[in-house]
Amino acid sequence: MARLAAHLRIALLVALAGLCGFFAPAHSREAAPSAVLAAASLAELPPEAAQTLERIRRGGPFPYPDKDGSIFGNFEKRLPGKARGYYREFTVPTPGSRDRGARRIVAGTGKSGNAADSGEYYYSPDHYRSFVRIREP
DSSP, X not given: XXXXXXXXXXXXXXXXXXXXXXXXXXXXXXXOOGGGOEEEEGGGSOHHHHHHXXXXXXXXXXXXXXXXXXXXXXXXXXSOOOOTTXXXXXXXXXXXXXXXXXXXXXXXXXXXXXXXXXXXXXXXXXXXXXOEEEEOO
């Protein structure tokens, strides 16, 4: 029940942000201002997101080693604009899914160039159509 409530809160945050025009449509190439991204704590996200974030911080192992850690292009400009290669994507497993599913964490590489310690993490429940910034204590 708590998990369902967390999913509903995330969906509500994303829906409200979309209704307010905070997320650019998929066909738009305009940059979305970084200040408008909703934020969610790890407790509000699916438990698999916390597990994936822990894997990122440890440097693995990842369930999809050929895909996890690859460059995320940010072509729709839904995240703050950065140079190509700044963002890396990681799979958040979806229980019961036969493939990677749609859930991802995208990590900035920060000043160190390392996603493991950047502190900049975004969760997408819907394969990059929307994001919430992961708020950490």
